[in-house]
Amino acid sequence: MSDAISFEMPWARTHQFDPPSIFDSLREKHPLARMVYPDGHVGWIATSHEVVRKVLGDPRFSHSSEIGHFPVTHQGDIVPNHPKIPGMFIHMDPPDHTRYRRLLTGEFTVRRANQLKSRVEAVAAEQINDMREHGAPVDLVASFAKPLVLRVLSELVGLPYSERDEYADAPALLHDPNSDPQDVAAAYERAGSFFTEIVERKRKQPGDDLLSRLIADGQLTTEELSNIVVLLLFAGYETTESVLSVSVFALLHHVDQLTAVRVDPSKLNAAVEELLRYLTVNQYHTYRTALEDIELNGELVAKGDTVTVSLPAANRDPARFECPEKLNVDRDTTGHVAFGYGIHQCLGQNLARVELRAGLSALLRAFPDLRLAVAFDEVPLRLNGSVFAVRSLPVSW
Template identity: 75%
Template sequence: MGNAISFEEPWARTHQFDPPAIFDALRKEQPLARMVYPDGHIGWIASGYEVARKVLSDPRFSHSTEIGHFPVTHHGQVMPNHPRIPGMFIHMDPPDHTRYRRLLTGEFTARRADRLAARARAVAAEQIAVMRDHGSPADLVADFAKPLSLRVLSELVGLPYSEAARYGHAPTLLHDPDTDPQEAVAAMGEATAFFTEIIELRRKAPQDDLISRLAAQDDLSDEELRNIVTLLLFAGYETTESALAVGVFALLHHSDQLAALRADPARLDAAIEELLRYLTVNQYDTYRTALEDIELNGETVRKGESVTVSLPAANRDPAKFACPATLDIGRETSGHVAFGFGIHQCLGQNLARVELRAGFAALLSAFPGLGLAVDFDDVPLRLKGSVFAVKSLPVSW
């Protein structure tokens, strides 16, 4: 096992848009390679497209936190195994995962998401007005991407955006490894307390929102419902906000692709899929643990060994996507794994696409001269953490 890489190597991103260079070598020689986890466990990392999909779709791999080995540290500390958390179904296997996910599937269908499109466009227009009122330059993250994502998701879930100060900053603090741990814990406590209040209110006076519909389920406890709300917020807010902001950053840097999109706005959906593939902001925490010995890619993954799947690396596999390091809004992107794969594939991907479509369309229409207000290398990035992001994006028009 002397050739096992450290868990830190695959996360050592140094470029604004590209995953760490080690993945290029791994895909050629060891698309399933040995990796030393933070707790000393010697498991695996999958960087090839095909092997990644196999791991994510094989029911012999578990996503349980009770047996898995975390591929990252939290504020520098090793993350221990812990019992499953009621309602936090992202880290559950069937049949428990199936039970919770089935309650939510109807809320996030493509048809339901499309019905939210008009509202997403209205929110985007309102945030454009905020940017205009602020004047050029403005921070696209604070004035546009964050509020657009949080407002649309909050309305669907049933969280009053007027009180976003009580819950909106918790996901950012928890996703950012540079945050003061005590500050993050305090923010999480405040958010969950707020969710408890809202659940109690919705049980007494239901509204047309997800919390009210879930509260009507006889077999869901307050604890389960609170954790479901927490999961939806943490999984759906920062990811979409980051995909939008980093996507704009990428288009402003790749002026030829931005020009092609402006020349033919009908290519917007294709451009969004390519940006999702090219950037893949979900960069950490995708791992599975073998429930039995499994033959995979010519290797034997032993029972109890964890396999980390690098979604950014899989989406840059030249065996699947030609010239994958090139941003090309005209390419065929079907099959990309920016939203994961298998039974844990992102539940809210249809909603995310609606928000991204509304956000990009509004910006392209409102600001024909949109550009960076700082040098390219001066845009502050969050390179580590579960979600790749820009901390701010100063733009002018």
């Protein structure tokens, strides 16, 4: 493709559930297309399922923050390259990435997530009770999705939920492109300082939590520990609560699919995977940089070129999923990339699945007549952030 598209063109989601239509034309004609990044770098954007998985699975592509070109601006400013941040392994390559991730893998296995299932279900039940006490209508985001996910994540990591005012606002501000940059910086600094304080508390009084176990292991500094907490919170909170909230919104709109799950609760697991594929809330921050010249999809990706991969576009690829524009809880979703792919695939995906299943199951059982309290088009959306979300979801029963 001779003419490179602007990075701004693909990002304007205009529909409640569908990715921007430009992805469809790109995927059909140029699944690997030239794209101009905010800093002027001319790299690429991948939109087909096949090409996206190739990029994410190829060790010749780096995720290092030291060499990559960010595909978006942050509060209007270009995101510069920066040195590795100790503990922030999401933007590291092996062996550094391998070292950090290995320390955490045991905390997020399928077995560990299943061990947490009863606690997640208990928290969901408590939030349901809060909704009942409040009475309809109620904002499902604020009263159910956010507290469910934050309570579970805080307990797992070792953060005191009673002190959530110190850290809960930071992820939402960071992911919202309309946030004031000064507010974002202040919230981020406040959360980081609080996490450092929590590390010191745990050194003196360890508990049964991830942070205490990492401290006992003795391999990480206070800075590394604090940054790992930042990473886990910023990667695992806003994303999961957004999927949960938008999933409820989608099911209330697609009544036939909601009915199918109500009639046969055994479909819930498949429904969660289909909602992850169909919604794909992680919109456009996934990118990699070529460490050498690489031939890809008939194009030469030169050393130093950055490739942005569109997870929403890959999950709507008709070459991989039949009628991908339709929500179908009976489809085979094997291979969806809602959690990414390759060595950087979401560490907390097993916990996220448990939270989504428990949350949706609790809501469907408790409220057989759950419905929107406003018109479908009146639900306030965040369409252009790094994470697609509903700002609030007023519901009644």
